[in-house]
Amino acid sequence: MRWVTYRSPADGRERAGLLRDGEVRAPDATASLLGLIEADGGLAAAAAQAERAPAEVVDAAGLRLRAPIPRPPAVRDFLAFEEHLRNAVKALGRTDLPEAWFEQPVFYFTNPAAICGPDEDIAISPGSAAFDYEVEVAAVIGRRGENLTPDDAEAHIAGYTVLCDWSARDLQKRESTIGLGPVKGKDSATSLGPVLVTPDELEPYRSGSGFTLAMSGSVNGQRYGGGSWSDIYWSFGQMIAYASRGTHLRPGDVIGSGTVGTGCILELSGLYGSERYPWLQPGDTVRIEVEELGAVTGRITAGVEPVPLKPG
Incomplete structure (x- = not known):
């Protein structure tokens, strides 16, 4: 369905x-x-x-x-593709991969009040000069659960949809030095849609921890990068089981996969961007597409000027 x-x-x-x-x-x-x-x-x-x-x-x-679920109770976004992790670590000038990532899935909570539909304008985060997209898939929880096993967790998925996690890389880099997560670097918009596809529709494509379905991103009609859902390291069953540890998952909760390899500008150009893959600017049109799930489109607009803050 x-x-x-x-x-x-x-x-x-x-x-x-x-x-x-x-x-x-x-x-x-x-x-x-x-x-x-x-x-x-x-x-x-x-x-x-x-x-x-x-x-x-x-x-x-x-x-x-x-968006299929315009007001989700919670949105957890994981980092489940190893290629994205490796490329992002390199782009940020680091060399060592975090050991914890290979031991457990990891996620952060993003803003359920910032959900956008599959064809909405996206304003650049206030104060950002390094605005980016991320090509992701999301699962929507269909029934309550806690302390689930990975096998049990799969049965709690109502369906899948396309997710674009809009990211202000310069804000994210600065905020990450504090150790509390991306904060305003990923707080302004998350696009979902266009449809919610029930799991039975995707069974013919199952492969490894994911599905043999292409994921891609393009800007102004030019394909930038992407990969396959089958490249995912942590399955949705594993991610959802981890998310449910010691807490309740509720119907409508959104679980993001994190970015597929080369599914963002940061991976393609590094932290400072490049002439070939520049950071997003007002007037750009971004298209995030996943086979069998469709595509979301975001037209980039100028952000508001941030209000200066004075400490004390």
């Missing part, structure tokens, strides 16, 4: 719909996709209702889609 969140052409309300044969069929006039996930029977029951007696049927062409 493929699900979207959209604004109805009839009344402007945000609702969830089943995407099939060029149509979007809403099973309910008011239900969100998160509401359908949480309801008895989950998405399977909602799909049956959408086919049998939809509240609305609209042409998918021309619909302005929202």
